Amino acid sequence: MRVAVLRCERLPRFVTWEIPDVDALFEDDRLLIAALGRRGVDAVPLAWSDDADWAAFDLAVLRSTWDYVDRLPEFLAALEAIEARGCRVRNPIDAVRWNSDKHYLVDLAEMGVPVVPVIRASSVERAAVARAVAAAGWDELVVKPTVGVGGAGVVRLRASRLVDHLASTSGPVFVQPFAPAVLDEGEYSFAVIGGEVSHALRKRPAEGDFRAHGIYGGTIERHTPTESDLMEIRELAARLPFELDYARIDVVRFAGRLRVLELELIEPILYLGMADGSADMLADAVLRHLRT
Structure with missing residues (x-):
């Protein structure tokens, strides 16, 4: 049995500062690969965008695919292509597609x-959004892109600044009350x-x-x-x-x-290294699909 543990080709574009230990970000991947290896599974890390022989794998497990936010349509198409070669994708693509937009x-x-209440917003409807925020009684807000990871593009601001901020946004966002x-x-x-x-x-x-x-x-x-x-x-x-x-x-x-x-x-860090046995739990969950 062969499993591809999918990762990013590069860190997403919003990471513009130096990260002292980039390798540490991929600890979950290494722990899962090791746990699968203990179960006799040949598991290898591959970027989701690689031109790999996906037909040679039984399953592709999404893990550190963080750069999908920079090219979401390409990412979803790549997952469809992987499955079309007979390699199942987990989590399932329907869940990935649904979860890729904060709607x-x-x-x-x-x-x-x-859920923390949300209002969908954009630069073209900022006045209506401001009225909805005022009606809800929210004074301090968090505005976040509908597609994003790692807090990229997330802004905390007062309600009085919302209209000006929305005018500068280039795509749909969500507005939420700040949770103290x-x-x-x-x-x-x-x-x-x-x-x-x-x-x-x-x-x-x-x-x-x-x-x-x-x-x-x-x-x-x-x-x-x-x-x-x-x-x-x-x-x-x-x-x-x-x-x-x-x-x-x-x-x-x-x-x-x-x-x-x-x-x-899609690609959450699960902090497997902070919980003994959790990598084995994930490996067993993966194996259930390989055996069916």
């Missing part, structure tokens, strides 16, 4: 999943592997920032959730309309309960 947050809300809990309690990431919650992490932003991401100096630590929080995440995961090998559910406490900030089904 999925609206879909989640319609499914009854608690990010700065003190932090946000939580729950890794769901093979349908089960594997582990949870607490992420806090660096001083003076609001993005709880390690590439911006944020901190990450293991977290033991309360039983009630864990139950909420399990119920949320059960609502997702796809059979998934992995997911990362990023949540923050807002208006008294956990709400989804992001649902990552």
